[in-house]
Amino acid sequence: MTNLQDNRGEGLLDLAIIGAGPAGMTAALYASRAGLSVAMFERIMPGGQLAQTEHLENYPGYAQSTSGFELAMSMQAQATAFGAKLVNEEVLSVDFNAPVKVLETAFGIYRARSVIVASGARPTRLGLPLENELQGRGLSYCATCDGNFFRGVDVVVVGGGNTAAADALYLSRICNKVYVVHRRDKLRATAIYHQRLAGIDNIEFIWNTEVKAFIAEDGMMAGVRLANNVTGEEADLACQAVFVAIGTTPNTECLRGALQLDAAGYVLADEMGRTATPGVYAAGDVRAKELRQVVTAVSDGANCAEAAAEFLAE
Ligand SMILES: Cc1cc2nc3c(=O)[nH]c(=O)nc-3n(C[C@H](O)[C@H](O)[C@H](O)COP(=O)(O)OP(=O)(O)OC[C@H]3O[C@@H](n4cnc5c(N)ncnc54)[C@H](O)[C@@H]3O)c2cc1C
Known part of the structure; x- marks a missing residue:
């Protein structure tokens, strides 16, 4: 189990993020810059679907297209530079019933005051x-x-x-x-x-x-x-x-009824990523929405971090 120290040395994170794709890494960047103790849990490698994209032509700022892998590595470096930790463990189950949220991996139990689900989706x-x-x-x-x-x-x-x-x-x-x-x-x-x-x-x-x-x-x-x-x-x-184009499958296996999903299995959340469970947010492809792209995933990540910081300040 990774030893995570929060800002108070209590082992209770301000924010745990499930998934280190573009949404999760952007949430980690915004939340760590806001002074929160943050850990991103990633089961494969940072970058998610972005890391598998050979040429990315529609992410603003790259007139000549960019490699998805390189952009993903750069997002990871930026998020961790501000203090967010990357934990290479798959979240197997969650418990969002109490104010302190619990994430379980094969290596241990982690506790956090807020959680962003940014576990993405996979094309069928x-x-x-x-x-x-x-x-x-x-x-x-x-x-x-x-x-x-x-x-x-x-x-x-x-x-x-x-x-x-x-x-x-x-x-x-x-x-x-x-x-x-x-x-x-x-x-x-x-x-x-x-x-x-x-x-x-x-x-x-x-x-x-x-x-x-x-x-x-x-x-x-x-x-x-x-x-x-x-x-x-x-x-x-x-x-x-x-x-x-026969559909996508959201990565929500670890949630097991912990959050409300739409008919296709995507997490229901508002534009700021707020789910019906206080302190729990959904960002990126896993959220029920129309357009699933890198640019919408990163904007979801920023919104969720902002909403989580506001929630924690209350
Ligand atoms: C082949 C391909 C090409 C694409 N090309 C483009 C493009 O050109 N332009 C564009 O804008 N978009 C493109 N997309 C879509 C874009 O990549 C996604 O919209 C974007 O990556 C979504 O980001 P995300 O962070 O929400 O999810 P993801 O990128 O799916 O990342 C989610 C992460 O969560 C991790 N995870 C899932 N469950 C768990 C768990 N239980 N515990 C720990 N970790 C977990 C996954 O391993 C993954 O790393 C493409 C997608 C694909 C598949």
Whole structure:
């Protein structure tokens, strides 16, 4: 167990942060600069999804794009420079019932006066061969993030919900042709998307169809093998990129009923990250919200740290 000293030497932290992605590291930066004793708990490595992003083009201030990994390392250095501690332990369970909140890891029990849940989310995967190898080489889980790398070429969007519809719209403005492959015979997306998508010339829907395999050439995405789930017919479709938009899964396993979640499992919290439990906040991709990006994660982190500092001052 990591020996954490708070400002009073009592082993009771002002703030514990679950997850050291962009949201958690920004919360740690703001809270430690505000003089709070802070520890970030991270189960893998600091940076979260950002550290896996090869080129980040839409984070303000980097006109030439930046490496997600380098930005993540820089965020970590900045947060720890002001005194926040990084604890490389996974939070396995929490108890938010008393004013002193308790986090349990495999190595011990930690106590804190406030907690920010910044445990992020993970894209739902298709579970096909080559999925790991092709990620960043034509396979993406985020059109807003990676669409620009595929200007003027043919791409496939997999899915039929709101994210898939929004991705198809976004990509239709950038790419030559957008094929939307959906396993049902109509979109699940809300009506407004049906209207917006109708009449866009470069979007083509391929209904009742599933992606069976990725086709790679020289290590890059070159196409997909499709199977019609009504007729059983199979066909190959050439494309330079595939955007998988079949949902994301929030990392809330350690919460086990400790906080209110929405129907999709995201933590319900207001714009300042306040949950219904006093002293407990949610920041970044794990929070129920519309746009999950680095820029919204860092702003959530700052808001939550501010709200936690205000709560502790009371
Ligand atoms: C491939 C890819 C490309 C992307 N490209 C872009 C882009 O170009 N631009 C952009 O703005 N956004 C992009 N995104 C989205 C962006 O990375 C996320 O929105 C952002 O990282 C969310 O930050 P976060 O801190 O909320 O969560 P995360 O980055 O998911 O970090 C959460 C952290 O919490 C840790 N954690 C989870 N549970 C526990 C636990 N129980 N105990 C301890 N630690 C825990 C995780 O290990 C992780 O490190 C991309 C995402 C992916 C997957």
